Amino acid sequence: MLTELLQGSDAGGFIIIRDSASCSGRHLLKSFINAALNRLHFHNAYSDPLGWTDKPTFTVHQFCMEELARLLKQTSHPKPATLVIDSLSWILRHVSPPAVCATLHQLRKGGAVRAIVALLHGDMHQRGTVGSVCHLASSVITVAPGMKGGDAVAKITKRSKSGKVVQDEDIFTINNDLTVVIQSKHSQVGHKQADPEEQEMDPTAHLTFNLRLSNKEREAKEKLALPFVFSKEKKTALLHSSPGSGRILYEPDANDDYDQEDPDDDLDV
Amino acid sequence: MAAPVSTVGKPSAERLPLNTTSFQKKTRTKLISIPGTRPSVQNGQLLVSTGVTSLDYLLGGGLAVGTVLLVEEDRYDSYSRMILKYFLAEGVVCRHELFVASAQDNPDDILQELPAPILDDVAIHKPVEQPRLSCEPQDSLDAMKIAWRYQNLPKVQSALASSSRFGHYYDVSKTMEPEIRQAAKCHRFYLTEHPTQSPPTHSTMLESYSALLKSLQEVINSEGFDVAAPMSKSRNILRIGLPSLGSALWGDDLSCHDNPRNGHALATFFYGLRAMLRSSLAVAVVTVPSHLIQDRALMGNITRLCDNAIALESFKGSERETNPLYKDYHGLLHVRQVPHLNCLASKLPDHKDLAFKLKRKQFTIEGRSGRSTCCRRSSERGSGGRWASRWADV
Numbered sequence: 001m002l003t004e005l006l007q008g009s010d011a012g013g014f015i016i017i018r019d020s021a022s023c024s025g026r027h028l029l030k031s032f033i034n035a036a037l038n039r040l041h042f043h044n045a046y047s048d049p050l051g052w053t054d055k056p057t058f059t060v061h062q063f064c065m066e067e068l069a070r071l072l073k074q075t076s077h078p079k080p081a082t083l084v085i086d087s088l089s090w091i092l093r094h095v096s097p098p099a100v101c102a103t104l105h106q107l108r109k110g111g112a113v114r115a116i117v118a119l120l121h122g123d124m125h126q127r128g129t130v131g132s133v134c135h136l137a138s139s140v141i142t143v144a145p146g147m148k149g150g151d152a153v154a155k156i157t158k159r160s161k162s163g164k165v166v167q168d169e170d171i172f173t174i175n176n177d178l179t180v181v182i183q184s185k186h187s188q189v190g191h192k193q194a195d196p197e198e199q200e201m202d203p204t205a206h207l208t209f210n211l212r213l214s215n216k217e218r219e220a221k222e223k224l225a226l227p228f229v230f231s232k233e234k235k236t237a238l239l240h241s242s243p244g245s246g247r248i249l250y251e252p253d254a255n256d257d258y259d260q261e262d263p264d265d266d267l268d269v
Numbered sequence: 270m271a272a273p274v275s276t277v278g279k280p281s282a283e284r285l286p287l288n289t290t291s292f293q294k295k296t297r298t299k300l301i302s303i304p305g306t307r308p309s310v311q312n313g314q315l316l317v318s319t320g321v322t323s324l325d326y327l328l329g330g331g332l333a334v335g336t337v338l339l340v341e342e343d344r345y346d347s348y349s350r351m352i353l354k355y356f357l358a359e360g361v362v363c364r365h366e367l368f369v370a371s372a373q374d375n376p377d378d379i380l381q382e383l384p385a386p387i388l389d390d391v392a393i394h395k396p397v398e399q400p401r402l403s404c405e406p407q408d409s410l411d412a413m414k415i416a417w418r419y420q421n422l423p424k425v426q427s428a429l430a431s432s433s434r435f436g437h438y439y440d441v442s443k444t445m446e447p448e449i450r451q452a453a454k455c456h457r458f459y460l461t462e463h464p465t466q467s468p469p470t471h472s473t474m475l476e477s478y479s480a481l482l483k484s485l486q487e488v489i490n491s492e493g494f495d496v497a498a499p500m501s502k503s504r505n506i507l508r509i510g511l512p513s514l515g516s517a518l519w520g521d522d523l524s525c526h527d528n529p530r531n532g533h534a535l536a537t538f539f540y541g542l543r544a545m546l547r548s549s550l551a552v553a554v555v556t557v558p559s560h561l562i563q564d565r566a567l568m569g570n571i572t573r574l575c576d577n578a579i580a581l582e583s584f585k586g587s588e589r590e591t592n593p594l595y596k597d598y599h600g601l602l603h604v605r606q607v608p609h610l611n612c613l614a615s616k617l618p619d620h621k622d623l624a625f626k627l628k629r630k631q632f633t634i635e636g637r638s639g640r641s642t643c644c645r646r647s648s649e650r651g652s653g654g655r656w657a658s659r660w661a662d663v
């Protein structure tokens with residue numbers, strides 16, 4: 001699944017590469033840039049994040065919807081761009097996680113960017129913070145060191161819009177020209193959410209007696225006269241009863257005055 | 270006190286236009302007849318169905334009007350979202366009004382994904398067929414060969430009123446038709462469309478939660494769901510669905526930090542919500558991403574502030590996925606809290622180990638061992654002795 005994610009970052013997708021101290025995910029991030037590359041605009045927020053010099057290029061407090069939208073419009077390219085964030089962790093150090101989540105959510109929904117790929121260092125933050133940010137993502141790639149020296153294991157969890165969750169695990173290496181080579185695939189496709197409908201057993205399949213009719217038998221069955229089937233005239237005569245042909249006329253008399261609370265009619269109330 | 274049946278309403282005198290029977294039960298007590306509700310057999314509370322019949326049984330027959338159901342989300346929010354969709358779909362089918370508030374997804378998107386009801390006897394809003402008159406032409410007599418004496422009786426309207434059935438079944442693979450969905454009135458609250466207001470005077474609640482409570486209050490008062498409102502028109506129930514409350518998108522850092530700064534904002538919200546619901550004809554289902562909340566004391570606080578609380582634990586991604594004991598199921602269901610409304614003690618569920626499975630036409634919840642009771646739509650019996658019991662439809 002790693003190759004699919006590399007090639008097709010679908011619109012509105014938000015991919016998080018989660019790494020730890022034991023294995024860096026920066027090379028995988030660079031492979032993503034390489035794969036999605038048309039033109040690259042680089043905004044440097046590393047050298048002066050808090051704006052201590054007079055002319056900061058990009059401060060960390062500018063990580064909000066308005067500023068980012070302005071920055072993206074400056075590139076003057078007709079197609080919306082893919083935003084790659086090298087290290088969301090540096091932003092999370094200075095800006096509160098709810099604000100970062102809100103900005104990322106607005107970026108996704110607003111349509112200013114086509115897709116977002118971000119790197120997150122999982123061991124730099126509290127579990128709740130990492131969990132909250134990953135909860136927003138459509139795909140999370142967790143990078144861990146592999147068995148052999150140059151390998152790394154990527155555990156991918158992808159959530160589709162319909163709520164289906166697919167998990168996969170790939171072992172990969174990255175070449176010098178930033179292409180990803182998948183060594184072997186662990187195909188652990190997640191369970192489907194709803195079972196397919198069970199096949200109905202045909203009850204007439206294996207019987208010791210015959211349930212089918214031949215043509216002759218069917219004709220004979222149609223011809224059979226049922227006992228209470230009348231002719232048409234008799235049916236209409238019965239349905240539209242002529243006046244005076246047996247109506248019951250009844251007027252209630254004293255015995256019908258049945259009192260629920262006094263059935264024997266002997267209470268002296 | 271949740272709205273008990275006796276204090277509300279006037280006598281039920283609504284006659285349906287084409288009733289199948291003319292029998293009217295003579296009752297002394299003033300029962301309100303809101304479609305889609307029924308009184309509880311245990312304590313007379315007015316109950317609504319959650320849309321999942323197994324869950325109704327677990328909660329004691331249904332969800333009492335005026336209470337809150339808290340669903341702790343599973344890791345990827347798939348099954349808790351499904352329960353919310355069942356709840357809203359049941360509201361559409363019973364013709365209740367809906368209120369959906371969300372910070373992440375647009376409420377319209379959530380409403381478009383509701384599952385389609387399985388339509389044996391759900392009233393669809395088609396024009397009523399005229400009953401057949403007795404002076405029909407002769408050729409119609411051939412229509413019925415054996416039961417011809419019943420030719421001229423008016424056709425029985427096969428779509429019963431929705432009040433006669435409590436709890437419906439839904440087909441997850443199809444979405445609800447737009448005509449059925451648009452017949453239900455829905456109020457929306459999308460947090461991104463609400464501008465951030467000035468910070469409130471008291472600091473215990475966040476602005477997003479106060480805005481939500483205000484919006485709810487307006488809807489309840491304007492649409493007449495308040496119990497104290499004058500009985501001018503027929504009453505209806507408001508179903509409130511709040512997905513992913515407490516997540517970071519609401520501005521709450523409860524799920525982000527181990528020691529959140531405004532840790533009691535969500536608890537205050539639930540307190541206000543429950544107070545509002547107790548005096549109105551409304552029910553709420555709220556899902557909270559509790560797997561992100563690290564402070565278990567705060568989570569316990571929130572659980573105690575809701576009347577019903579269940580937690581879903583999905584097997585996906587955990588080592589239990591390959592456990593052969595759990596292979597038929599999608600996850601475990603834990604009951605965290607049962608309601609005790611107007612009474613001292615409440616009825617606890619018999620089984621403590623519950624597992625759920627989302628099939629195409631049913632969301633089943635089963636408990637460990639015990640005699641198997643028959644279910645109305647039992648498609649197959651559970652395999653193996655240990656997870657073989659099924660809940661009966663009450």
